[in-house]
Each structure stands twice: as structure tokens, then as C-alpha cells.
Amino acid sequence: SEAERTPRIEAALEELGDDVVVLGHNYQRREIVEHADFVGDSYELSKRAAEADAEYVIFGGVTFMAESADIITDDDQTVILPSMEASCPMAGMAEALQVDAAWAEITAAAPDAEIVPITYMNSYADLKAFCANQGGLVCTSSNAHRAFEWAFDRGDKVLFLPDKHLGVNTAHRLGMEDDVVTWDPWDPAGKEPVEVAEADIICWDGYCQVHERFTADHVERVRAEHPGAQVVVHPECRREVVEAADVVGSTSTICETVENAEPGETWAIGTEIHLTEHLSRWHPEVEVLPLCGDACMDCNAMRQIDPNYLTWVLEELVAGRERNVIEVAPEEKELAGVALERMLEV
Ligand code: 13P
Numbered sequence: 001s002e003a004e005r006t007p008r009i010e011a012a013l014e015e016l017g018d019d020v021v022v023l024g025h026n027y028q029r030r031e032i033v034e035h036a037d038f039v040g041d042s043y044e045l046s047k048r049a050a051e052a053d054a055e056y057v058i059f060g061g062v063t064f065m066a067e068s069a070d071i072i073t074d075d076d077q078t079v080i081l082p083s084m085e086a087s088c089p090m091a092g093m094a095e096a097l098q099v100d101a102a103w104a105e106i107t108a109a110a111p112d113a114e115i116v117p118i119t120y121m122n123s124y125a126d127l128k129a130f131c132a133n134q135g136g137l138v139c140t141s142s143n144a145h146r147a148f149e150w151a152f153d154r155g156d157k158v159l160f161l162p163d164k165h166l167g168v169n170t171a172h173r174l175g176m177e178d179d180v181v182t183w184d185p186w187d188p189a190g191k192e193p194v195e196v197a198e199a200d201i202i203c204w205d206g207y208c209q210v211h212e213r214f215t216a217d218h219v220e221r222v223r224a225e226h227p228g229a230q231v232v233v234h235p236e237c238r239r240e241v242v243e244a245a246d247v248v249g250s251t252s253t254i255c256e257t258v259e260n261a262e263p264g265e266t267w268a269i270g271t272e273i274h275l276t277e278h279l280s281r282w283h284p285e286v287e288v289l290p291l292c293g294d295a296c297m298d299c300n301a302m303r304q305i306d307p308n309y310l311t312w313v314l315e316e317l318v319a320g321r322e323r324n325v326i327e328v329a330p331e332e333k334e335l336a337g338v339a340l341e342r343m344l345e346v
């Protein structure tokens with residue numbers, strides 16, 4: 001039970017002291033964020049990991065985030081993911097080998113173009129390494145527009161992976177919505193060489209199964225049922241949802257929006273349900289609603305980080321045993337590190 005578990009987690013953290021830092025993504029359960037030294041979006045957590053002095057970084061998040069932390073931290077620091085099953089399905093939609101094959105087709109379809117690949121943070125280290133190798137970089141939802149600008153300073157076209165919706169929403173932000181084509185690696189009919197040659201932005205056909213489920217209907221319904229309600233959504237939502245919303249941004253932008261709201265305002269939140277619940281708890285003066293009404297938008301990957309596993313990895317460390325270490329292979333680490341450094345610079 002939580003009553004039994006909390007003192008165990010606190011005792012282990014006290015015993016480990018400065019040797020450990022706990023990072024928690026905004027989508028983690030309450031029982032995880034309550035024990036975190038830092039809570040934030042993917043970009044903030046990657047910066048925190050880079051700044052951390054602790055020997056152990058316990059990552060409350062998903063595999064790609066822990067990999068990024070391992071890449072950014074010093075070699076003598078160890079990153080631990082409390083559950084090895086916490087893997088983002090979107091990151092799995094663009095495997096490096098598959099992208100490598102697509103790259104050959106895409107570059108052949110536009111032989112005179114300089115194409116710069118950009119991968120969203122939500123991808124595995126081998127894909128980040130691929131992007132660095134081809135002159136590209138990594139971005140998160142808070143800096144995708146700047147990464148696109150960086151790429152267009154250096155090339156003519158962008159291949160954006162793996163999230164189609166973030167790619168399309170970023171194209172709109174830059175006024176380039178008419179220059180987008182989608183690359184569907186599972187549908188040969190979807191790969192039109194002519195379209196690729198003409199488009200400036202090629203979006204891989206991946207998506208987040210949590211954000212993909214929000215619809216423009218949800219926005220309409222919440223506005224009808226709660227007159228005066230405003231809507232904030234994550235840019236992994238479909239274009240029509242983002243268009244219907246009042247504010248769009250990363251999970252930390254969503255947090256700031258509610259933090260800066262006037263008491264009595266109503267905000268409907270279009271993102272993973274745990275963040276909506278945190279915001280409702282953290283800001284009782286604001287009426288915080290899930291955009292989806294009763295349909296629960298729960299990220300299965302984030303949910304894998306169960307407080308029992310947090311207790312386990314911490315108590316194992318106290319006993320001198322490292323469990324669930326996330327370690328990226330050295331050759332990938334170096335290249336993926338280049339792609340992440342480019343991101344931290346833009
Ligand atoms: P943020 O970068 O906005 O924290 O989002 C991460 C994520 O996984 C969204 O689904």
C-alpha cells in the first residue's frame with residue numbers, strides 16, 4: 001500500500017542522499033512525481049539530466065528519455081529506468097533500419113535536394129545517431145519550430161520523424177502548411193516520388209496513440225458544456241484539434257497556461273490524463289477539465305513506472321545493486337549526442 005511504500009521510498013532516498021537524483025516527466029503518476037527532485041517536460045528533463053551531478057539518475061519516464069539522459073550525462077553516471085517496459089509506442093514507429101531504407105528512396109526521389117532529417121525526442125538512440133550522421137538534429141515539442149529553422153538554414157527539405165502531427169503543426173506555425181507530404185513506410189502507394197520531390201517537409205507517418213484520439217468534437221463538446229472554457233492541447237494532437245484550441249504547447253506550456261490562469265477560469269486539457277490530474281490538484285483555484293470528458297487518455301508506457309518498481313530500484317541501490325540500467329552503445333552514444341547537442345544549442 002502507499003502508506004507502507006512511501007516511508008520505504010523516503011528512507012532509501014535519504015540513505016542514498018546526493019548520490020541519486022529522481023526526474024519525473026509530467027505524465028508520471030502522482031506517487032512518482034511526489035518523489036521527484038524535478039518534474040517537467042522532455043526538454044527540461046534532458047537539461048536537468050545534463051546538469052545533474054548525482055551518480056544515479058532515476059528516470060520517471062519512458063525508454064527514449066532515459067536513453068537521452070544516458071547520452072547527455074557523464075560516463076561515470078548511471079541512468080536507471082524503474083520499469084523496462086516503459087516504451088513509447090510512437091518511438092517504435094520509426095526504427096532506424098526502416099528509416100535507413102526509406103532514406104535511400106527519399107533521397108533518390110529528390111536527387112538534387114539537400115535533405116535534413118529531424119527526429120523528435122520521442123525516438124530511440126539509433127535513430128538520433130542516424131539523424132546526426134546525415135547532418136540533422138533532435139527536437140522536442142517545445143523547440144520543433146527552431147529545429148526546422150536550423151534545418152532550412154542548412155538545406156532545402158526536412159524529413160521529420162516519427163510524429164506526423166507535430167510535423168504538420170510545426171509546418172503551420174512556420175506558414176509552410178502547403179509544403180508538406182506524408183511518408184507512410186507501411187504503404188507503398190503512399191510514397192509518391194513526385195510529391196517528395198516537390199514538398200519541403202516530409203513527415204513520417206507516426207503518431208501518439210494517446211493524442212491521436214482527441215478530436216475536434218471533444219473541443220466542440222467541452223465548449224458547449226462549459227461556456228467560457230478555454231482549451232489547451234499538446235502539438236501531438238491532430239491538426240484540426242490544434243486549430244480548434246486556444247493554446248498549443250509542450251507539457252510545460254500546458255502547465256504554465258494553467259499556472260497563469262486567473263482564479264475561476266476553466267481550462268480543458270488535451271493531453272495525457274495524469275498531467276490533467278496533477279494540474280487539477282496543483283491549482284484548485286482553476287477549474288481543470290480533461291478535454292476528452294470520460295474517455296481516459298492514459299499513456300500505457302508512462303504508466304509502467306509503478307511506485308512499487310521505484311521502491312525496488314531504490315532499495316536495490318541501497319543494497320549496492322544496480323537494476324534496470326539504461327546504457328546506449330558507445331558508437332551510437334557519440335553520434336546521438338551530437339544530435340542532442342545541436343538541439344540544446346538551437
Ligand atoms: P513533452 O516534450 O511536451 O513533455 O512531451 C513528451 C511526450 O511524450 C508527449 O507525449
Ligand code: SF4
Nearest residue numbers: 088089090208210299
Ligand atoms: Fe509516447 Fe504518446 Fe506516451 Fe508520450 S504520451 S510517451 S508520445 S505514447
